Amino acid sequence: MEKTALLVIDVQNAMFDESGPIYDGEQLLKNLQELIHKARTAGVPVFFVQHNDEEFVTGTPAWEIHPSIAPNEEEVVIQKETPDSFHETDLHEKLQAEQIQNLVIAGNATDYCVDTTTRRAFSLGFHVTLVKDAHRTWDSNTLSAKQIIDHHNEVLGNAFADLKETREVEFSIDVLSKNRV
Template structure:
């Protein structure tokens, strides 16, 4: 039910699954595995995969920490977005790429739950996209030393509240990776370009 009636497609956004971002992440291997499964399914179902990478003073472009984790590999032709803000749409070409693909619905996975995942979900939603948070395919590091709840609670809370997000003309939902509908009720796969 996206606010973009002329955009029937869905895209999988893989946000910041980079060495320097997930090195100390809660349940890292399981989350990366869930993301890998989603990426494989998206490719089989001809759903675009868009890779997002944080670039800043701590995660320098071209460094080992900037690289996407070795378990995942963007395929030739899959869009890659570099960002400097939490919201993957902010000051990037993401909205234009999604428009060009006819995407009105995004499935979001990656890191970190309480930063870039949260910001990207809200950014997509307020821009009119239907959003799906993959509940077992996002993670964060332990920031309890700074007053944050433990990572498992941060993840659980985000999963809880995102399912209650609402707005006219768009939906916000959650699903586990194994049950995510990558095409969407109104969507359709992108024509095979291979």
């Protein structure tokens, strides 16, 4: 049986700052809470990715993963410095060590880290499910955040990932073999 993991990308406090919050952040947190609960209940590993740069300075409150979805002590948190969660990190090795073949991806920001990580996961041979209502971004100068999200769902769903809504994502364990499916 193929094993699955949930990958939660860059859901950090700075993204919910009142001065420039991510689009529809409260709903994003609700959807992520639901996904994380489903994964943990089924015994499916949850991997968190945490961005580091001049805005997300390691150890600062802005850098911390949002407390409403905080990782458990035993869950893996990957530190990264580029939009690609695999680039110069040990994410791929950690997933291989767990024998993960399927990745369910959610988080921030749609047009940078979610897009890049989804494409890279596909290129590395993972079967990818992008949770289409569990990733967010900000308005750009030319497009609304909703337009950006819809566009990326269309592009990524056509070539790199299966698309599912939060309510459609189900994690289960094959009781006979104890393998995650």
